[in-house]
Amino acid sequence: MREFAPITRHDNGWIQARVPLPFALRWVNAYLLPGESGWTLIDPGLRSPVTEAFWEARLPELGIGWRDVCAIVLTHHHPDHYGLSGWLQERTGAPVYMSETARHYAMRMWGEEERRSPLFSEALVEAFRDHGLPEPLIEGLRGHISGVFGQVLPHPADVRPLPPPGETFRMAGAEWELIGGEGHAPSHIAFYDPARGVALCGDQVLPDITPNIGWMPDSDPDPLGSYLSSLRAMLPLGGVFAYPGHRDPFADLAGRAAALLEHHDRRLLRMLELIEEAGALTAFELCERLFGARLRGNPHNLRFAMAETIAHLVRLELSGAAKRWIGPGPEGRDVVRFSKAAVICGA
Numbered sequence: 001m002r003e004f005a006p007i008t009r010h011d012n013g014w015i016q017a018r019v020p021l022p023f024a025l026r027w028v029n030a031y032l033l034p035g036e037s038g039w040t041l042i043d044p045g046l047r048s049p050v051t052e053a054f055w056e057a058r059l060p061e062l063g064i065g066w067r068d069v070c071a072i073v074l075t076h077h078h079p080d081h082y083g084l085s086g087w088l089q090e091r092t093g094a095p096v097y098m099s100e101t102a103r104h105y106a107m108r109m110w111g112e113e114e115r116r117s118p119l120f121s122e123a124l125v126e127a128f129r130d131h132g133l134p135e136p137l138i139e140g141l142r143g144h145i146s147g148v149f150g151q152v153l154p155h156p157a158d159v160r161p162l163p164p165p166g167e168t169f170r171m172a173g174a175e176w177e178l179i180g181g182e183g184h185a186p187s188h189i190a191f192y193d194p195a196r197g198v199a200l201c202g203d204q205v206l207p208d209i210t211p212n213i214g215w216m217p218d219s220d221p222d223p224l225g226s227y228l229s230s231l232r233a234m235l236p237l238g239g240v241f242a243y244p245g246h247r248d249p250f251a252d253l254a255g256r257a258a259a260l261l262e263h264h265d266r267r268l269l270r271m272l273e274l275i276e277e278a279g280a281l282t283a284f285e286l287c288e289r290l291f292g293a294r295l296r297g298n299p300h301n302l303r304f305a306m307a308e309t310i311a312h313l314v315r316l317e318l319s320g321a322a323k324r325w326i327g328p329g330p331e332g333r334d335v336v337r338f339s340k341a342a343v344i345c346g347a
């Protein structure tokens with residue numbers, strides 16, 4: 001029988017289940033919170049035969065029946081958090097709660113319309129091509145994007161909107177303040193319980209690793225700027241104990257948010273240096289300088305590294321440090337390049 005990562009029962013009665021992932025993050029944390037009317041399940045994982053086997057084995061071991069799960073709550077729409085929610089709803093009958101925007105993106109990216117006519121994924125592929133992604137890598141990217149459908153279907157049928165950020169939401173016997181976050185995923189929601197000084201922070205703040213900054217066409221035009229603003233808004237929270245979507249729970253949510261702010265400042269400076277050294281770079285060229293050419297063999301990582309790089313370049317452009325221009329690329333088509341903006345003395 002397959003060995004799964006251990007379950008952790010925390011002192012507050014919460015259960016941290018490390019749901020396996022088929023990529024470098026290794027697992028996503030699902031949390032089971034006890035309450036008067038049953039268990040609330042936060043972020044159940046992406047769908048695969050392995051994760052189905054995981055829950056089929058884990059819940060009985062924990063003494064929890066399918067029908068003991070009374071709510072499925074999602075921090076954001078990414079497949080590794082959202083993907084199993086429909087499958088679990090079929091078994092538990094529990095409603096799925098997520099932000100309206102998260103629901104919108106789940107349907108935009110993996111809804112029936114997109115399945116019939118892949119408008120979203122083609123727009124993403126085209127945008128990456130404009131940013132210098134070489135032609136031989138395009139098919140791999142397309143295959144990666146279409147492969148996600150199998151990780152997120154079926155969609156949950158009974159979906160209920162979470163209140164907007166700033167309002168409260170009752171779950172698992174507590175009144176939670178909803179903290180909105182942008183930049184990693186549109187309308188990401190973190191849950192903060194001021195009475196106990198704890199937060200379920202999803203992927204907005206992670207220990208040890210930096211959350212990916214998501215860039216998508218026709219979406220937030222400045223996701224890194226939005227992400228940094230979301231982090232700054234968390235600083236007054238102080239030393240809240242945080243339960244993240246990946247890795248393990250950690251003390252001092254605000255301290256980690258401050259460290260992430262510094263990380264992105266350093267990365268913006270490093271990118272500007274690399275652009276200046278080269279004279280001009282496409283997002284793809286910069287991406288390879290930052291993350292290495294081995295990305296070419298891994299469409300999943302390539303996709304997220306490209307999004308991360310474009311998000312930083314857009315931020316540099318909006319801050320006035322870099323400028324974009326369009327010129328001929330190595331494959332005979334025009335591409336978007338970025339150069340360091342000239343400093344105008346006395347301006």
Ligand SMILES: [Zn+2]
Nearest residue numbers: 076078185203
């Ligand atoms: Zn995520």
